Amino acid sequence: MMKFLGAMLGLLLMIPLGVHAQEERETLTVFAAASLTDAFEELADAFEAQYPYVEVVYSFGGSSQLAAQIIEGAPVDVFASANARQMTLVEEAGLVAGEALRFARNRLVVIVPNDNPANIETLADLARPGLLLVLAAPGVPIRDYTEIMLEKMAADPDYGPDYRQAVLDNLVSEEDNVRQVVAKIALGEGDAGIVYLSDVTPDQSPNLKTITVPSAFNTIASYPIAALTGAANPETAQAFVDFTRSVEGQCILKRWNFLTLRSCRNP
Amino acid sequence: MRHSWTVGSGLVRLLAAVMLIFLGLPLVALLLRALQSPLPGSVSLDAIISAVWLSFLSTLCTLMVALLLGTPLAYVLARRRFPLRRLAIVLVELPVVLPPAVAGLALLIAFGRRGLVGAGLADLGISLPFTFVAVVMAQTFVAAPFYIRAAQIAFESIPREIEDAARADGAGGWSLFRFVTLPLAGRGLAAGLVLCWARALGEFGATILFAGSLQGRTQTMPLLIYNVLERDISAAIWTGLLLVGLALVALLISQSLTRKAHHDDSRD
Numbered sequence: 001m002m003k004f005l006g007a008m009l010g011l012l013l014m015i016p017l018g019v020h021a022q023e024e025r026e027t028l029t030v031f032a033a034a035s036l037t038d039a040f041e042e043l044a045d046a047f048e049a050q051y052p053y054v055e056v057v058y059s060f061g062g063s064s065q066l067a068a069q070i071i072e073g074a075p076v077d078v079f080a081s082a083n084a085r086q087m088t089l090v091e092e093a094g095l096v097a098g099e100a101l102r103f104a105r106n107r108l109v110v111i112v113p114n115d116n117p118a119n120i121e122t123l124a125d126l127a128r129p130g131l132l133l134v135l136a137a138p139g140v141p142i143r144d145y146t147e148i149m150l151e152k153m154a155a156d157p158d159y160g161p162d163y164r165q166a167v168l169d170n171l172v173s174e175e176d177n178v179r180q181v182v183a184k185i186a187l188g189e190g191d192a193g194i195v196y197l198s199d200v201t202p203d204q205s206p207n208l209k210t211i212t213v214p215s216a217f218n219t220i221a222s223y224p225i226a227a228l229t230g231a232a233n234p235e236t237a238q239a240f241v242d243f244t245r246s247v248e249g250q251c252i253l254k255r256w257n258f259l260t261l262r263s264c265r266n267p
Numbered sequence: 268m269r270h271s272w273t274v275g276s277g278l279v280r281l282l283a284a285v286m287l288i289f290l291g292l293p294l295v296a297l298l299l300r301a302l303q304s305p306l307p308g309s310v311s312l313d314a315i316i317s318a319v320w321l322s323f324l325s326t327l328c329t330l331m332v333a334l335l336l337g338t339p340l341a342y343v344l345a346r347r348r349f350p351l352r353r354l355a356i357v358l359v360e361l362p363v364v365l366p367p368a369v370a371g372l373a374l375l376i377a378f379g380r381r382g383l384v385g386a387g388l389a390d391l392g393i394s395l396p397f398t399f400v401a402v403v404m405a406q407t408f409v410a411a412p413f414y415i416r417a418a419q420i421a422f423e424s425i426p427r428e429i430e431d432a433a434r435a436d437g438a439g440g441w442s443l444f445r446f447v448t449l450p451l452a453g454r455g456l457a458a459g460l461v462l463c464w465a466r467a468l469g470e471f472g473a474t475i476l477f478a479g480s481l482q483g484r485t486q487t488m489p490l491l492i493y494n495v496l497e498r499d500i501s502a503a504i505w506t507g508l509l510l511v512g513l514a515l516v517a518l519l520i521s522q523s524l525t526r527k528a529h530h531d532d533s534r535d
Contacts, residue, residue, distance in 0.1 A: 002275045005282065064497035072500075117380070132397060137480070139498045172397035173479025176493065184479070188381045189396045 025055040028236050029075060031066040032058060033082035033141065033223065034177035035106065035196045039256035040080070046252060047243050054236055062177035064139040070095060070228065077231040078240050080223060082106070082178075082196075083141035087224040097234060100226035103244040105259035106196040107218050108145055110211040111185050118191035120211065124159070126192060127166035134181050134190035137174040142181070145219045146194045152217045182208075196221060198257040220259070294511060301508045304501035311495060311502035317483045318491040318506065321402070322468055325487060328403045329467040330460060333411040338456070341418030342448075359419075362412045370408055371476025378404070378477070401478035402485050410467035417459025421452035458524040465517035469510065 032040050037060045044056035059066065059076075067086040070076050071093045079096075080103070081087045087100045112120050118131050126133065136143040150167060153159040172190065175181045181193040186207035200208055225244055227237035243249045251264040307315060343349075344356060362370060378385040378395045385395060395401050425448060433447045449456075471489040478485040480494055488510055496503035 001279070005278060009282075062497070068497040068500065132394075134479070137494050171481060173481055173485070174494065175480070176475075187375065187379065189375065189379050 025053055026233060026236060028054050028056045028077050028233075028240055030056060030058050030078040030080065030240065031070060031074070031076045032060055032078075032080040033063045033066070034060045034179040035082055035142070035199055036060065036080055036104075036223070037179065038201055039198070039253050039258060042256070043244065043249055043252050046248055047240060050243070051236070051239065056240070060177075060179075062136065062140040064137075064141070065176060075230060075232075076228055077233070077237040078225065078227055080225040080244070081141070082221060082223055083144060084222060084224055085144065086141065087226060090226075090228070095229050096226045097229045097231065097237070098227060100224040101241065101245060102222055102261065103225045103241075103249070104223040104253050104261070106198055106221040106223065107259065108142075108149055108194055108213050108221070109197045109200065110192060110194055110213060111182065111200065111208045112192050112211065113185055113188040113190075114207050114209055115188070116209055117188070120192055123153070123211065123213065123217075124163075126170070127163050129166070129169070131170040132172045132189070132191040133167065133170040134173050134175060134184045134193040135171060136178055136181055137176060140175075140177060141221065142178040142195060143174075145221050148219045149194075149213065149217050152219075156217070201256070223258075297504060297508055297511065301501075301504045304504055307499065307502040307505055311499045314482050314486070314491055314495065315502060315506055318486055318488045319509070321399075321483070321485070322487045325399065325402045325406060326464055326467040329406040329410055330464055332403065332407050333414045333463050334460065337411050337415040338418055341415045342422055342444075344415075345419045345422035359412050359415050362409050363416075365409075367409055367470065367472025368476060371405060371473035374401075374405060374408060374473060374477040396477060397479045397481070397485065399478075399484060402474055402487065405473040405477045406467035406470045409470055409473055410463045413466050414456075414459040414463035417462060418452070418456050421455025421459070422448065424455065425451045454524045454527055458521045461517050461521040461524065465514050465521075468513060468517075 030040070030044075037058075040058060040060075044058070047056060048054060059069075063081040063083060063086040066079065067081065067089050070079060070090050079087065079090055081090075084100075087096070090096055091100065110120075110123065110126070112118070118125075118128070120126065120128075120131070125131075135146060138144075150164040154161045154164040173184065175184065178195050178199055181190075181195050182199050182204055184190045185193040186204050188207075200210055225241050227234060227241050231237035244253070245261065247262065247264065250260040250262050254260045254264045340355075340359070344352065344359070375382065375396065377383050378388070378401075380386065380389050380394060380396065388395065395404070429451070430443065430447060433443055438447060468487075469489055470487070471493065474480075474485070474487060475490055475493070480486050480490045482491075486494065488506055492503045492506050492510075495506075
């Protein structure tokens with residue numbers, strides 16, 4: 001028994017040493033909205049090329065859940081949210097170092113499975129009873145933006161207030177982040193979902209069809225990013241924030257269909 | 268000699284204490300935080316009541332399905348030898364070790380609108396995902412094996428001689444099962460049902476993938492916790508505490524049933 005326990009203890013203690021030997025690079029922990037997944041993965045490669053001693057580690061998820069984790073004390077260096085509200089919650093908890101800056105924008109789009117089982121052609125079709133509508137849960141930014149969109153439509157005489165209620169009556173599931181909504185529609189389980197334009201990635205676009213939301217009703221989703229007070233290395237955290245707003249960072253975001261703040265001069 | 272023996276047993280006790288503390292600390296922390304948190308507001312309270320009701324209703328249905336379909340399977344596994352019996356046992360054991368998300372994905376691929384079976388059902392106008400039935404299916408998939416295993420062990424523990432004697436006296440089929448097998452296996456079955464219930468109550472991964480999450484229709488207590496903790500953490504904490512309490516009660520009942528069963532065995 002004793003030899004066995006001793007061996008286990010020894011092995012257990014060696015693990016952090018082994019990990020440390022490999023990880024001589026500095027780790028930068030970034031919590032980012034789920035919609036940023038592909039763009040930020042590419043961004044990390046570009047950032048690490050410029051800062052070879054840094055390793056960027058991500059946690060992607062619904063911004064509301066990420067904010068809640070940060071407020072509860074998760075050790076995070078940078079937070080990139082899909083809306084201002086979740087960033088404000090983190091600011092109010094006193095966890096933002098300096099100022100939160102906008103780095104990207106997005107627009108909403110309606111998606112249906114590629115075979116469009118419910119035959120949805122227009123926004124008006126979303127109010128048809130019996131449809132299986134999938135949205136994100138309340139609090140997740142994409143859901144907040146969707147509510148704004150529905151309110152705008154309710155104020156329009158072509159749709160009216162009944163439209164909004166009819167659409168929400170079709171809700172069958174509230175997902176934790178926007179990518180889960182995409183997944184359910186891409187799998188063909190839901191008839192329609194409302195996500196960001198950038199979520200129709202090259203990987204997913206064969207599985208989806210999109211229905212444009214006219215500018216009159218569409219909202220501009222504004223993504224703020226900030227270094228956090230708990231950052232292990234404040235300079236590196238700020239460097240990452242600045243990188244997302246640099247020409248190179250903006251070009252990467254633009255390639256993934258985000259609306260950028262500055263024009264991208266690369267072809 | 269004696270010196271190293273004392274050091275050894277000290278280490279064993281220390282490690283045991285560390286493990287126990289690790290298991291207990293999060294629960295204590297949850298309780299303490301709950302006592303410091305405000306009670307949930309009216310909106311959250313609404314969602315909590317919906318979730319509690321859905322949890323109880325769905326787990327009740329799961330228990331009935333487990334009882335109805337699981338008992339015969341457990342009996343067959345306990346009493347009969349047949350080809351591929353080993354495979355059947357593995358199939359029953361698998362959901363216990365399978366990650367719930369994988370279970371949910373598999374259910375979706377099988378019973379979703381484009382699924383193996385689901386596509387056919389869709390033609391008949393039956394759509395399973397996002398329904399209460401889907402919740403019960405997800406819970407049954409992950410929790411019924413707990414009952415089936417316990418029931419199989421309970422049936423196996425009945426000495427064949429007793430059943431043979433009853434058969435010699437003229438009891439057959441259903442009356443043999445009802446008056447001999449069931450009473451003897453009863454406590455083991457009950458303990459299995461309690462474990463099945465606790466597992467079904469806590470089911471999350473398979474449910475959220477296959478049934479989705481909507482208040483009043485599919486949002487059971489675990490789904491509510493995950494969904495609401497970003498908006499109202501005190502609601503999440505109180506619901507979590509409620510679940511811990513229910514799981515505790517389930518475990519205590521199951522333990523006392525198992526103890527009584529062993530006690531009865533040792534008296535024979």
